[in-house]
Amino acid sequence: MSGLLMRSLDRYAVAFFVLLAAVAILVPLANLTLPAGHPLHVSTYAVALVGKYLCYALLALSVDLIWGYVGILSLGHGAFFALGGYAMGMYLMRQIGTRGVYGHPELPDFMVFLDWKELPWFWHGFDQFWFAMIMVVVVPGLLAFVFGWFAFRSRVTGVYLSIITQALTFALMLAFFRNNMGFGGNNGLTDFKDILGFNLQAGTTRAGLFIASAIALGLGFLICRMLVRSRIGQVLIAIRDAESRTRFLGYRVEAYKVFVFTLSAAMAGVAGALYVPQVGIINPSEFAPANSIEVVIWVAVGGRGTLFGPVIGAVLVNYAKTYFTGALPDAWLFALGGLFVFVTLFLPQGIVGAVRQGWGKVSRRKRSGDEPAKPASQAAE
Amino acid sequence: MTSEQLAAGSILYLDNVTVSFDGFKALNNLSFVVAPGEMRAIIGPNGAGKTTMMDVVTGKTRPDEGDILFAGHTDLTKLDEADIAELGIGRKFQKPTVFESHTVRGNLELALKTDRRVFNVLFGATRADEAERIDEILETIRLKDRRASLAANLSHGQKQWLEIGMLLAQEPKLLLVDEPAAGMTDAETAETAVLLREIAKEQSVVVVEHDMTFVRDLGVKVTVLHEGHVLAEGSMDDVSNDDKVIEVYLGR
Structure with a gap:
């Protein structure tokens, strides 16, 4: 186990952790300690924005784990993200207490508005932080387990699987839009006041959430890295490359797939839970099929099956989105579409893959004559 | 009877x-x-x-x-x-099917007869006796000096042998081999016949084949x-x- 930890922490991974730690410390610090006029001051808006990117990066990581390493193209991971977000949102709603518009001690505003008399059974327990945090992992995980159990046992693969994951997130979106589902209908859950007693609008709380997101991303990265470097990771890659060969060697492919799919969904749930308090709202549009597809674009842009790539892709694409939607709002969808076409045509391995290839060429030239050149993908490991 | x-x-x-x-x-x-x-x-x-x-x-x-x-x-x-x-039934496909992103050695490791349940595989590492077994198989399938190469970089014939090696690592009692000589050069075909006869000393083998000369070679x-x-x-x-x-x- 400790050997595996060491193997997972090569210099690239260490560099990643150092960079992530620097961001986690410096961004909140520059926000809290430097005066507003200071050139290095980071606005609270920017903290929330980067915090959001970190959550997206964790979501992208969860997609890379199953798409990049097992070849399962999920176009429904936004659903797991949203479910984690709703679990957190339910806790935050319960924290509002009597401060809501209607001042009901137990029922959130939207339930009072719908003239409900008591809390639906599934809202019980969410006044406790620990319970909500368990649900953040369990609800998406359980859904993924049940979904995966049926889909993978029936040997649904490829495009068909991608389509039913789209259907899954679409169905959930329609369900959550309904008022009598009990999750606030199309308004979703919002007007949050505080988390664990800390005011959500306070700079320190925002800094805390930012750091928590960075830690979650770091842990998610470490878990994925250890998993793909372990023996199980070798089996996963084997499934990706030659599923029937793996099966005829005696591996129960569906068990491996269900395991990773569940783990990945739980990670997406955590990302959603950290996202909601930072953006201040969760509504059914998070289940929109297009969201899940966008995540896949982040992964493809950064580099599928690299773990670094999805993090880079999520941050870059979302930064571009923030920039474009501010500067040229009408151009964003064209830019996103163009980006995807560009990456597919010219960077099939994504940014990280392209860098590795370039780097492999350089280092091969340097060592020419020494030893037979290794393929690029190995040289960069 | x-x-x-x-x-x-x-x-x-x-x-x-x-x-x-x-x-x-x-x-x-x-x-x-x-x-x-x-x-x-x-x-x-x-x-x-x-x-x-x-x-x-x-x-x-x-x-x-x-x-x-x-x-x-x-x-x-x-x-x-x-x-x-x-x-204990191993199967070789008609089209050579190996794990291209793994090394030759990695392919054999995955095929070794071990516990294949998810959580037992999670933190497993290769033991010394397993490493020895892999060396033996590499010898048998004539890929000893290619052990660190990615399977993707092997020739067609070598992939066929690697797949046969993976079946050996599985320690099957019965091997089913689908057209092992398909797409091979004449030299490789003859070599494959020798390889299969070696394997048949310890295991039962069923070979499906089109190539009549090859079947005649098997005898x-x-x-x-x-x-x-x-x-x-x-x-x-x-x-x-x-x-x-x-x-x-x-x-x-």
Whole structure:
């Protein structure tokens, strides 16, 4: 186990952790300690924005784990993200207490508005932080387990699987839009006041959430890295490359797939839970099929099956989105579409893959004559 | 001999196996028996049911009718691919299928006979005796100096051998090999025949093959399939002199 930890922490991974730690410390610090006029001051808006990117990066990581390493193209991971977000949102709603518009001690505003008399059974327990945090992992995980159990046992693969994951997130979106589902209908859950007693609008709380997101991303990265470097990771890659060969060697492919799919969904749930308090709202549009597809674009842009790539892709694409939607709002969808076409045509391995290839060429030239050149993908490991 | 006696003394026993796809009978009352330690060649024209036969034995396809017994008593028709592989039946595909992003060594490690359940695999590492076993296999399949290469960089013939090596690592009691010589050079084909004969010293092997020279090289009992059932059985010389066989297959 400790050997595996060491193997997972090569210099690239260490560099990643150092960079992530620097961001986690410096961004909140520059926000809290430097005066507003200071050139290095980071606005609270920017903290929330980067915090959001970190959550997206964790979501992208969860997609890379199953798409990049097992070849399962999920176009429904936004659903797991949203479910984690709703679990957190339910806790935050319960924290509002009597401060809501209607001042009901137990029922959130939207339930009072719908003239409900008591809390639906599934809202019980969410006044406790620990319970909500368990649900953040369990609800998406359980859904993924049940979904995966049926889909993978029936040997649904490829495009068909991608389509039913789209259907899954679409169905959930329609369900959550309904008022009598009990999750606030199309308004979703919002007007949050505080988390664990800390005011959500306070700079320190925002800094805390930012750091928590960075830690979650770091842990998610470490878990994925250890998993793909372990023996199980070798089996996963084997499934990706030659599923029937793996099966005829005696591996129960569906068990491996269900395991990773569940783990990945739980990670997406955590990302959603950290996202909601930072953006201040969760509504059914998070289940929109297009969201899940966008995540896949982040992964493809950064580099599928690299773990670094999805993090880079999520941050870059979302930064571009923030920039474009501010500067040229009408151009964003064209830019996103163009980006995807560009990456597919010219960077099939994504940014990280392209860098590795370039780097492999350089280092091969340097060592020419020494030893037979290794393929690029190995040289960069 | 009664069918019970036949089954009891066999490694693989097929009795009246029928598989139909949309009314087309891919296997039609197919029966044959492979004895422990035997190497058997199966030939037949395209569509004779060779690959379907492998599919039903390895659990990929369920037969509509008939019995398939392994080692005289285990009913294979109730089990899935992973169960059957665990029992000790290895299968080599027609198209060489190896894990291209893994090294040659990594491919063999994955195939080694170990606990394959998810949580037991999670933190496993390769043990010393396993490493030794891998070296042995690398020797057998003539890939010792390619051990660190990615499987993707092997030649077609080497991939075929690597796949055979993976089956050996699985330590099967019965090996099913689908057209091992397809796409190989003449030298590689001859080498493969030697390799298979070596393997057959310890395991029962069923080879499906098109290449007549190769089957002749193997020098074993031959079963000729035609339209999903057995047309003739015997030595290569016997079957190639059989009128029915000449008519449907060799004569053309």
